Amino acid sequence: xNKPQAIWFGPLVAVATFMLMQAYxxxxxxxxxxxxxxxxxxxxxxxxxxxPATSLIPMGFFPIAGVLDGKQVALAYGSPIILLLxxxxxxxxxxxxxGVHRRIALMMLHAFGSHSPKRLVFGFMAAxxxxxxxxxxxxxxxxxxxxxxxxxxxxxxxxxxxxxxxxLLGIAFSASIGxxxxxxxxxxxxxxxxxxxxxxxxEKDFLTWMGIGLPxxxxxxxxxxxxxxxxxxxxxxxxxxxxxxxxxxxxxxxIIFACTxxxxxxxxxxxxxxxxxxxxxxxxxxxxxxxxxVVLCICPDGKGQRLLDWPxxxxxxxxxxxxxxxxxxxxxxxxxxxxxxxxGNQLAELASLPVLLLIFCICLGVTFMTEVTxxxxxxTxxxxxxxxxxxxxxIDPALLMIPAAFSASCAFMLPVATAPxxxxxxxxxxxxxxxxxxxxxxxLLGAAVITSVIxxxxx
Numbered sequence: 001x002n003k004p005q006a007i008w009f010g011p012l013v014a015v016a017t018f019m020l021m022q023a024y025x026x027x028x029x030x031x032x033x034x035x036x037x038x039x040x041x042x043x044x045x046x047x048x049x050x051x052p053a054t055s056l057i058p059m060g061f062f063p064i065a066g067v068l069d070g071k072q073v074a075l076a077y078g079s080p081i082i083l084l085l086x087x088x089x090x091x092x093x094x095x096x097x098x099g100v101h102r103r104i105a106l107m108m109l110h111a112f113g114s115h116s117p118k119r120l121v122f123g124f125m126a127a128x129x130x131x132x133x134x135x136x137x138x139x140x141x142x143x144x145x146x147x148x149x150x151x152x153x154x155x156x157x158x159x160x161x162x163x164x165x166x167x168l169l170g171i172a173f174s175a176s177i178g179x180x181x182x183x184x185x186x187x188x189x190x191x192x193x194x195x196x197x198x199x200x201x202x203e204k205d206f207l208t209w210m211g212i213g214l215p216x217x218x219x220x221x222x223x224x225x226x227x228x229x230x231x232x233x234x235x236x237x238x239x240x241x242x243x244x245x246x247x248x249x250x251x252x253x254x255i256i257f258a259c260t261x262x263x264x265x266x267x268x269x270x271x272x273x274x275x276x277x278x279x280x281x282x283x284x285x286x287x288x289x290x291x292x293x294v295v296l297c298i299c300p301d302g303k304g305q306r307l308l309d310w311p312x313x314x315x316x317x318x319x320x321x322x323x324x325x326x327x328x329x330x331x332x333x334x335x336x337x338x339x340x341x342x343x344g345n346q347l348a349e350l351a352s353l354p355v356l357l358l359i360f361c362i363c364l365g366v367t368f369m370t371e372v373t374x375x376x377x378x379x380t381x382x383x384x385x386x387x388x389x390x391x392x393x394x395i396d397p398a399l400l401m402i403p404a405a406f407s408a409s410c411a412f413m414l415p416v417a418t419a420p421x422x423x424x425x426x427x428x429x430x431x432x433x434x435x436x437x438x439x440x441x442x443x444l445l446g447a448a449v450i451t452s453v454i455x456x457x458x459x
Contacts, residue, residue: 055380117233168429256307
């Protein structure tokens, strides 16, 4: 379906959904929420208008229709999770401005060595995954891609094309894999955290998430590397650029970022964390990130400027914040009109499936769904539904929601699936057939890894 068709098809299906729900005895408000959800889903998938603009529909329509009041919508937009995303994104811009992210990558590449093509690919993958835990996967790929292309230009040997495929795909895929390691690594993680708190009233802290996410990354990354480098032989003239002398700005950004990470990790753990020790119960991850941004704007860079200026900070993707707010608004509406409970009751038979099979099916479904849709939009749509299903089935919502959040980062087959995929494809060194052939194996491998980790650590 093309965009002109989708722009009228979405409202037609939404109206049909409303009428069908009314015919089956749903209340007017519940039917409105169902219709708006269908409209958002279709427009998020086919993008007849920008995704952030679609996300404004529930925030604008629900107060008019009396489903939610203005305060409830405002609380969705001002959610601490959204503020954490803003703070984390601005901090990553400071890393890009100073160049410290490139230095970290080059240091990791030298640590792995360049004596063999496989070690080179693993070095790039490790650097890509680590950086993507803290900055966007797009920024990571943009930074590493020129370095990889420069190395490829100087490589000679019979297996140089195989090295090119493994290296470029390794960078792109690892940027997606690494984002699973921390709450701020990729938007789907934060979508889960916001909706999980909305549905259960409980909060997953930074360390708890990393206790699940890091095992997935540490298990999946080397397996992905082995898959991509299978059959890769020797190549000649592999040279990695030297990182050079660290600047004052790099040192200061690195210190501030390290302190912020430490503050995140110790906010609530161990033994209540520093928020408990200093009796600061309202301190949260967003407040830490926002104060770190202020420090970056104050601290000089050693060249007469600041570590962070506003033109750099304001270049983040603000539309993602609207998408988050739209998803939180939908989740609130689901609960307000009783749709969550009713949907959960309808899906309660999920409890009859073996847990391992249930998790694996969710992983596969979300993985292949996000090949053609935005991973953030997909998780924004699915999280309220999965949370309601889990509650109705009397199981921990995390058991369904976390696999979906992880799997949204595991679309490796198509260039349109993720920004890193599109960026390496734009280099002109790969074909869609090559990406699809390598990616389908990793799609299945990712579903197996996530299922295994969730089953042993969450179930």
